[in-house]
Amino acid sequence: xxxxxxxxxxxxxxxxxxxxxxxxxxxxxxxxxxxxxxxxxxxxxxxxxxxxxxxxxxxxxxxxxxxxxxxxxxxxxxxxxxxxxxxxxxxxxxxxxxxxxxxxxxxxxxxxxxxxxxxxxxxxxxxxxxxxxxxxxxxxxxxxxxxxxxxxxxxxxxxxxxxxxxxxxxxxxxxxxxxxxxxxxxxxxxxxxxxxxxxxxxxxxxxxxxxxxx
Amino acid sequence: xxxxxxxxxxxxxxxxxxxxxxxxxxxxxxxxxxxxxxxxxxxxxxxxxxxxxxxxxxxxxxxxxxxxxxxxxxxxxxxxxxxxxxxxxxxxxxxxxxxxxxxxxxxxxxxxxxxxxxxxxxxxxxxxxxxxxxxxxxxxxxxxxxxxxxxxxxxxxxxxxxxxxxxxxxxxxxxxxxxxxxxxxxxxxxxxxxxxxxxxxxxxxxxxxxxxxxxxxxxxxxxxxxxxxxxxxxxxxxxxxxxxxxxxxxxxxxxxxxxxxxxxxxxxxxxxxxxxxxxxxxxxxxxxxxxxxxxxxxxxxxxx
Numbered sequence: 135x136x137x138x139x140x141x142x143x144x145x146x147x148x149x150x151x152x153x154x155x156x157x158x159x160x161x162x163x164x165x166x167x168x169x170x171x172x173x174x175x176x177x178x179x180x181x182x183x184x185x186x187x188x189x190x191x192x193x194x195x196x197x198x199x200x201x202x203x204x205x206x207x208x209x210x211x212x213x214x215x216x217x218x219x220x221x222x223x224x225x226x227x228x229x230x231x232x233x234x235x236x237x238x239x240x241x242x243x244x245x246x247x248x249x250x251x252x253x254x255x256x257x258x259x260x261x262x263x264x265x266x267x268x269x270x271x272x273x274x275x276x277x278x279x280x281x282x283x284x285x286x287x288x289x290x291x292x293x294x295x296x297x298x299x300x301x302x303x304x305x306x307x308x309x310x311x312x313x314x315x316x317x318x319x320x321x322x323x324x325x326x327x328x329x330x331x332x333x334x335x336x337x338x339x340x341x342x343x344x345x346x347x348x
Numbered sequence: 349x350x351x352x353x354x355x356x357x358x359x360x361x362x363x364x365x366x367x368x369x370x371x372x373x374x375x376x377x378x379x380x381x382x383x384x385x386x387x388x389x390x391x392x393x394x395x396x397x398x399x400x401x402x403x404x405x406x407x408x409x410x411x412x413x414x415x416x417x418x419x420x421x422x423x424x425x426x427x428x429x430x431x432x433x434x435x436x437x438x439x440x441x442x443x444x445x446x447x448x449x450x451x452x453x454x455x456x457x458x459x460x461x462x463x464x465x466x467x468x469x470x471x472x473x474x475x476x477x478x479x480x481x482x483x484x485x486x487x488x489x490x491x492x493x494x495x496x497x498x499x500x501x502x503x504x505x506x507x508x509x510x511x512x513x514x515x516x517x518x519x520x521x522x523x524x525x526x527x528x529x530x531x532x533x534x535x536x537x538x539x540x541x542x543x544x545x546x547x548x549x550x551x552x553x554x555x556x557x558x559x560x561x562x563x564x565x566x567x568x569x570x571x572x573x574x575x576x577x578x579x580x581x582x583x584x585x586x587x588x589x590x591x592x593x594x595x596x597x598x599x600x601x602x603x604x605x606x607x608x609x610x611x612x613x614x615x616x617x618x619x620x621x622x623x624x625x626x627x628x629x630x631x632x633x634x635x636x637x638x639x640x641x642x643x644x645x646x647x648x649x650x651x652x
Binding site: 170181182185186188189191210213215216218220222223224226227229253254255320348 | 378382385386387388389390391394397398400401404405406407408409560561564565566567568569572
């Protein structure tokens with residue numbers, strides 16, 4: 135673990151009895167994600183997918199310079215609200231994670247935590263060339279190059295930087311994917327969990343969290 | 349059919365109508381705001397889609413039993429408030445479970461949901477939830493003072509604790525409404541109403557940017573869906589309460605929709621004009637002039 139506050143220790147309770155505390159096991163859930171089945175009634179699943187595509191709640195977490203392209207979507211000029219796109223302040227309530235640009239090693243850890251805290255089905259939009267192959271940061275010592283080695287990506291939007299119109303087009307593409315029932319990123323993540331974790335741990339050296347952040 | 353069964357069925361019908369009205373208002377009011385800002389804005393049926401979406405989430409996370417019960421308490425607060433009020437005056441069908449002392453019970457139900465939410469949000473262990481809940485509780489406590497004083501002033505004026513009797517006493521034209529016959533109580537209550545609706549000057553409880561959404565930070569999926577249902581029902585129930593107490597009630601559904609919509613607009617207009625209060629400001633503000641107006645209302649009704 136490496137971090138002092140996460141190590142096992144014995145503390146005295148108020149009445150003088152020693153108790154053992156193991157923070158990583160006591161404070162976090164250690165369960166791994168499972169593949170969540172689709173609804174067995176086809177028409178219900180279709181209806182749910184339609185509702186999911188019409189109500190996309192975006193996690194407002196700007197990771198790179200592309201975050202500046204998300205802001206105009208709220209303004210009268212682009213007005214993404216009319217497409218059912220709204221911003222939520224907490225990962226618990228969000229459906230779409232827009233990775234807006236390059237991801238430094240430090241940010242990657244936060245991205246993984248936030249992504250895992252979102253409730254499935256959840257979708258990822260990768261904005262900008264940096265998320266596809268590293269873009270202009272392809273040989274940087276501190277950024278990752280290919281995002282879908284670390285979390286499953288539904289839609290890529292190429293460009294450096296793409297304009298807000300491109301982002302809107304990306305959202306429309308995502309809606310199409312969801313309606314067709316192909317927005318199964320959360321299940322892909324659960325199926326190939328070991329592969330994703332191995333990739334993540336190769337990059338993040340000070341891994342001080344459980345394997346899946348519920 | 350058994351009369352109590354008929355009563356229950358009509359109460360469910362009331363609930364259904366109010367729920368749909370609340371969901372539509374949740375779409376229409378932001379739509380009006382967007383049109384003022386020269387945007388298209390969300391579709392008017394967006395609230396329905398959001399709720400269906402939240403109920404179709406496949407995973408959910410829990411933090412314990414109280415975490416589950418919190419939203420249920422909140423929803424009970426909203427439905428309870430609605431169930432113990434007469435909704436349409438003079439109609440047997442939409443009297444719900446109104447009884448002789450319903451005014452006191454209704455005041456209690458205002459607070460009920462907040463307390464449930466406090467228990468549930470505390471169990472999530474998220475610091476932002478705790479901050480949001482403590483803010484919500486202090487603000488609710490503060491605006492309850494002018495509200496209760498105003499309501500008691502009305503009770504003294506009409507010598508009854510029954511909402512149906514208060515509505516009956518206001519019939520016969522707008523000059524008979526409490527807002528005309530007892531303007532001091534009306535002022536205290538309408539100021540408290542701003543706090544009760546939780547719109548702009550008093551929306552620091554939910555402060556999305558600062559303490560991500562406050563009390564419901566950890567709520568997701570179906571649990572958030574329950575809270576959203578309450579967000580549709582609770583404000584409308586409060587609007588109906590204020591309409592009954594101050595604006596002469598309603599004798600038909602269209603009248604109810606019109607009156608409640610206009611009362612709602614009062615909080616919307618104040619919200620767009622005035623910036624957000626911090627919670628220490630809002631508590632001090634409610635305990636200042638509004639409280640004095642409330643006390644004055646009691647004195648004036650009792651002795652003059």
